[in-house]
Amino acid sequence: MTDSILDARDLTRDFMVGGSLFKAPKRLRAVDGVSLSVQAGETLAVVGESGCGKSTLARMLMRLDRPTSGEMLFERQQIDQIEGHALTALRRDMQFIFQDPFSSLNPRMSVGGLVGEPIETHMPELSAKERRAKVGTLLAQVGLRPEHADRYPHEFSGGQRQRIGIARALASGPKLIIGDEPVSALDVSVQAQVINLLADLRDELGLTLIIIAHDLAVIRHMSDRVAVMYLGRIVEEGETRQIFENPRHPYTMALLSAIPIPEYGRSRNTIALTGEMPSPMAPPKGCNFNTRCPFAREACHIDAPDLRDAGSGRGHRAACHFTEEIAQQASVTTNVASNPRSDGARDRFALYADAIAGRTRIRPQTTPTKHQEERPVERAATPSHKETLT
Amino acid sequence: MTTLSTSGPLLDVRAISLRFGKSDTNLLQGVRYSVDAGETLCIVGESGCGKSVSSLAIMGLLPAGAVTIDEADVQFRGVPLDLHDTKAMRRFRGSDIAMIFQEPMSSLNPAFRIGNQIAEAVTAHNDVTEAEADARAIEMLRRVGIPAPEQRMREYPHQLSGGMRQRVMIAMALANDPALLIADEPTTALDVTIQAQILDLIRNLQRDSGMGTIMITHDLGVVAEIADKVAVMYAGIIVEAGPAERIFNDPQHPYTIGLMSSMPKMTGPSERLSTVPGTVPTIETMPKGCRFSTRCPFAQPICATPPSEQDFGQGHRVLCHFAPLNEKLERVQ
Incomplete structure (x- = not known):
């Protein structure tokens, strides 16, 4: 707890839903007693399915919303109720990246204006010229060109817009960035670019990241620690490796086993979940997960389990009465398949990775190999091919 | 409600090429695939690659006037489909093809x-x-x-x-x-645990009814799970197609390889992802020749000319000048 940058204790957020002149509104508890501690420099991922409360949690952590109860500390300063100047000051250190790069940028502002706006707020001492220079630097930092500052959001693709959003988040020089599904609206190839960019920026600037996401592969790739949410509560948390290799909550196990793996002929060892997440307006008695849990028994319908040590140490905790037993019963999908790719395919992947990383230059082959004798290549000898593009 | 037993594929798309209005660049260029009864073909690609447009064309659902169909040689159960005949298409839609x-x-x-x-x-x-x-x-x-x-x-x-x-x-x-089901990203809006349920459902229904299925998706995980055959689309062209096993275990096209390299992995160490640089070209900026050449790390001068299709057997075909890459390219020391 010594160098935690953000602490949340027992955060709860209720919404009042419906109601009319004659009917009292109903209480919807979107987040129910969530505690988190984020260490400086780490990347924490919060994962869960739609409706689990992860976005409400994100909005509270960003202080776009206030918790109904519970407290939040940023660098040991209480922040859960601050407003006005104190909140503006907090925003300098804590910034956000949103999911949808199409709706989170004002279409009537130029990129320079969008990225310059937070600089204007947080560093009013800078002159317009200095600000423009800083915008240029920021754009370069996220892989755009300084001259893009004069263009408008509609002129950019989804991935480029997300880069603009990131530049905007970086503008005030924050210590912590919270991303709510920062890459889920992007296509795979562009998503990979943004994931790499976030990793580079984190290492370069020593940022702390909180990533809210539903894509487990992305989370496994990006995060150091993971918290799994279900129906407003954290059901399991731990280091990324522990969560993925040794999940202790049946929901985490089911979630992991439901992901389709992009490998041919890989058999899924599914822990099938029947039904869907219950409405948070009428959560089940006892354990939240008992309506879908294949291991549920009587005790699960009586008491709600608290997060407790899952037996593998290092802060790995799960909220399940029978975690030890279930972990033994359920063999999870970590059957590590041998790489089924052909040798040729492995060569091609290596060639691709080297070319992308700029580790090598590629040219059409000039020395014939045995394969080429079998399959004559008419174009490989053309002299113009020896020029390579990098 | 009848199932005709015919030899040959259920749906045989021999060639579809179409353009938006008077644009001189084709939106779809020579798209070709086939589906047998009981078989699942996955068409995979990123947004804007034309994977939805090609199936909308088969369904006769493209807005008349907005697109110019240059070429449409499509056979359903051995009978040519006339995509211009809206009346006939309406009879097909929802009964034979859903x-x-x-x-x-x-x-x-x-x-x-x-x-x-x-x-x-x-x-x-x-x-x-x-x-x-x-x-x-x-x-x-x-x-x-x-x-x-x-x-x-x-x-x-x-x-x-x-x-x-x-x-x-x-x-x-x-x-x-229906004899053929076209499913356009049916699970994209759903959570993974629900997605698993829906994929199981589609698979079971298909097994019971013997219908052919075309699944359009951007998710290679879904493809690996249900596909018998795969067609990888990029910028309106099928760049690689073949049996699912070949596509996953022996991919040939740089785009297929780039797409697979871009995906964060669920096993093994988390290494830096190899991306596909840049973005998909728009219809105005479409390169001449190989359409992937603007993003391909292997692009050479010859890539300014259209590649011809190379056949690797078992219906595995690739549109690339340099396939197989590991034999036709070398590292410069």
């Missing part, structure tokens, strides 16, 4: 009970009474795993969850026992 879409909420009419919407699909193509159509709707809801279908069919779309709505869409699509 389609489900990504977002069930916008595909269902919010003002009608779901039972009525399914029954409508039945009465549109069959001479049945209302009671018979309702009975069929109940039967279909039961088949797609909706509990208490008699009550559920009286509900409106907004009363159902996303997963349930997609089940209703599937019930509606399959109400007339």
Whole structure:
């Protein structure tokens, strides 16, 4: 707890839903007693399915919303109720990246204006010229060109817009960035670019990241620690490796086993979940997960389990009465398949990775190999091919 | 509601090329694939690659006038489909060929009970009474795993969850026992645990009915799970196609390799991802020759000319000048 940058204790957020002149509104508890501690420099991922409360949690952590109860500390300063100047000051250190790069940028502002706006707020001492220079630097930092500052959001693709959003988040020089599904609206190839960019920026600037996401592969790739949410509560948390290799909550196990793996002929060892997440307006008695849990028994319908040590140490905790037993019963999908790719395919992947990383230059082959004798290549000898593009 | 036994593929798309209006660049260029009865073809690609447009074209659902069809040689059960004949296409749609879409909420009419919407699909193509159509709707809801279908069919779309709505869409699509189901990103809007349920459902229904399925998706995980055959599309062109096993274990096209390298992995160490640099070209900036050349790390001067198709056997075909890459390219020391 010594160098935690953000602490949340027992955060709860209720919404009042419906109601009319004659009917009292109903209480919807979107987040129910969530505690988190984020260490400086780490990347924490919060994962869960739609409706689990992860976005409400994100909005509270960003202080776009206030918790109904519970407290939040940023660098040991209480922040859960601050407003006005104190909140503006907090925003300098804590910034956000949103999911949808199409709706989170004002279409009537130029990129320079969008990225310059937070600089204007947080560093009013800078002159317009200095600000423009800083915008240029920021754009370069996220892989755009300084001259893009004069263009408008509609002129950019989804991935480029997300880069603009990131530049905007970086503008005030924050210590912590919270991303709510920062890459889920992007296509795979562009998503990979943004994931790499976030990793580079984190290492370069020593940022702390909180990533809210539903894509487990992305989370496994990006995060150091993971918290799994279900129906407003954290059901399991731990280091990324522990969560993925040794999940202790049946929901985490089911979630992991439901992901389709992009490998041919890989058999899924599914822990099938029947039904869907219950409405948070009428959560089940006892354990939240008992309506879908294949291991549920009587005790699960009586008491709600608290997060407790899952037996593998290092802060790995799960909220399940029978975690030890279930972990033994359920063999999870970590059957590590041998790489089924052909040798040729492995060569091609290596060639691709080297070319992308700029580790090598590629040219059409000039020395014939045995394969080429079998399959004559008419174009490989053309002299113009020896020029390579990098 | 008949299943003709024919030799040859159920749907044989021999060539589709089309353009938007008077644009001189083709939106789809020589798209070719086939599906057999009981088989699942996955068309995979990123947004804007033309994967949805090609299936909308087969369904005759492209807005007339907006696109110019240059070439459309499509056979369904050995009979040519005339994509211009809107009347004939309407007979096909929903009976022989059915389609489900990504977002069930916008595909269902919010003002009608779901039972009525399914029954409508039945009465549109069959001479049945209302009671018979309702009975069929109940039967279909039961088949797609909706509990208490008699009550559920009286509900409106907004009363159902996303997963349930997609089940209703599937019930509606399959109400007339289509020979071919086209599913356009059917699980993209759903959570993974619900996605797993829907994929299982589609697979089971397909096994029972022997229908052919075209699944359009951007998710290679879904492809690995259900595909028999795969077609990888990029910028309106099928750059690589073949049996699923070959595509995953022996991919040839740089784009296929780039797409697979871009995906964060669920096993092994988390290394830096190899991306596909840049973005998909727009119709105005479409390069001449190989359409992938602007993003390909291996591009050479010859890539300014269109590559010819290379056949690697078992229907595995690739559009690249340098396939196989590991034999035709070398590292410069």
